[in-house]
Amino acid sequence: MSTTIAPAAPRDSIWAHARYMLAGNPVTLFALCLFLAYALMALLGPMIAPFDPMASDTARALQAPTWRHWFGTDQLGRDILSRVIVATRVDLGIALASVVLVFAAGGLAGLAAGFFGGWVDAVVGRIADTIMAFPLFVLAMGIVAALGNTIPNIVLATAIINFPLYARVARAETLTRRQAGFVDAARLSGHRDGALLLGQVLPNIMPIMVVQMSLTMGYAILNAAGLSFIGLGVRPPTAEWGIMVAEGASFIVSGEWWIALFPGATLMLAVFCFNLLGDGLRDIVDPRRRT
C-alpha cells in the first residue's frame, strides 16, 4: 500500500472527455472556434482593426465592399469592418456583465428559494412571476428609459429580464438535491446552512448554471443590440452592432446594403455561436438532456 495519496485521475480525464465529446460534435467544435474568434476580436479590438473606427472620410463615403474596405464604408466614410471589430468588445462586454450579474442575483436567489422553501421561495417566486408578466423587451426598454441610457443601466436591464430564468433553473436544480444524503452528511460534518449551500450545493448545480449562462449570452447580446437599435442603448457615434444596423437600415432602400448587413450578420453569428455552444456544453455536462 503506497503512503502517498494518488493524484486525482480525473484532472486530465476532463480534458480527454471534452476532446472526445468535441470530436463527436462538430457543431460544438465549430461554435467553440467561432467563440474563440469573437473572444479575440473583443480582447484585441482596436489593435486588429485595419482603420480607425471613428475616422470619417467623406470622400470615401458609401463605398461598396472593396479589397481596401472589405465590408465597405458607411455614410461618413468610416470603415465598417473596423467598426464591426471594435464593437465586439462593447456588445460582448455588456452581455457578459449582465450574465454575471444575473447569475449572481438570480442564481443565489433560486438556490436559497429551492433550499429553504417557505417564505423565501414565495418571495423569489413572486418576483420572478412579476418580471415574467411583462413583455421582456418592453420591460428592458422601460428600465433603460427610466434610469437613463448608460451602459450600466443596459447591463442592469438585461440582467433583470433574465432573472426569472436563472432563479427557476437554480431553484429546480437545488430542489432535487436538497433531500440528497450528502446534504445531511454535510450537516453532520459541521456545516451550517449558509456554508452548506455555497460550499456543497452550489458546486453541484454549477455545470447546469454555466450552460444557462452560455445560452443566455446570446439573448443578452441581442437585447443589448436591440436596445441600441431603437435608440435606448449605447449612443452614436460609438461603434456598436445595434446602432450600425439602425444607421444602415435607412440606406438599404437606396441600395447601400452593406452598412446594415455586415454588423447584422456579425450579431446574428454571435447569438448563433453562444446558443450552439450552450447546447454543446449541456450535452457534455448532462448527457441525459440531449435532444
Next chain:
Amino acid sequence: MTPLLELDAVSKRFPLGRRRLFAKALPPEVHAVSEVSLTVHAGETVGLVGESGCGKSTLVRLITRLLDTTEGTIWFDRREISGVPARFFARDTNRADIQMVFQDAGESINPRFTAADAIADPLRKLLGLRGAALQARVEEAATQCGLPLALLGRYPHQLSGGQRARVGIARAIGTHPRLLVLDEPTAALDVSVQVTVLKLLQQLKAELGLSYIFVSHDLNVVRLLCDRVVVMYLGRVVESGPAQQVFDAPRHPYTKSLIAAVPRLEGARPEAPRLVGDPRSPIDPDPNACRFHGRCPVGFDRCGTAMPALREVAPGHLAACHLND
C-alpha cells in the same frame, strides 16, 4: 452507570399544511415518533427494527440532531442536547461525538468530492485540522476502514458499492465519535460485501470503543450484532430488551410476526401468523387505541379503547401489550 445517550419520551409530529387564518382546528399531524424512550450505554449496540414507515428514520434524524423534537428530551453524556436547535447543532461541542453512517453511501457523498475530500470534510470543519495533520488523519481513517489509499483520489462514481460504504464509514469515524448511528449500512450492498462491512463495523467498535445504534431490516444481522433491540411500530416502541431474549421469547404480537416473517430455508414457523395489510394511518391516530389494533392477529376489545403502556415483563425486557397484564 449513566447512559451515553438517553431519550426521554421523545415525540416528533409533522403538521400537514398550515393553520388556516380563521379556522379553529389545527391542521392534522403525522405522528412520526411518539413518546420514545431509550438508552444507549457506552460500548453497547442497540438495534432498532420495524417495518418501513414506522419512524425509524425520523428517530435517527432526531438522535443525530438533524431534526428538532416536538416533545421530550435527549441527553448525551449528561448534557441535554435537545435544547440546541438542529440548525445550530452543526457547530455544537457534541457534534463530533455523534456521527452517522448513511444507508446509501453513494448518495451521501457529495458527487464533486473525492474520497479524501469526503473523509477530510468533518475533520476540517469540526476538529480544525489542516495540512499534514489532516492528511495523516484521513489516511488513518481510510486504513482503519480497509480503504486502499490509492483510491482516495477517486470520485464516488469511480468507486464500487463496498468501497463507497468504506468511505462513508471512514468519514463517520474520523472525528472519533462516541456514538455512531448506522442507518441500514448494508441495505444498498451485495450480500457478499454486506458480510465484510459488518465484520469491519464489529472490529471498529472494539478498536475505537464505539457505541452503535444499528437500524436494520435484517433481523438475522440484528440478532447477531446487537446487545439490545428496540422494536418500533407506527412511531411507538412496542418492545425492547436484550436481543437474545426478545428474539427467543417475544412478548408483543408484532415482534412475534416480525420474527416469524424472517425467511428460513425450512419455511416459516407455523405457530405465528403472517401479518397482512398495511399499518394504519400515522395521521392523528386514536390516542385511546393500540396502534397495532386492527392488524393484530390476537387483538381484542380493550385494544380499541386503551393504549397499552410499556411494561416490564422480565428484567430489562419491556413490551406494550394488554396480553401481558
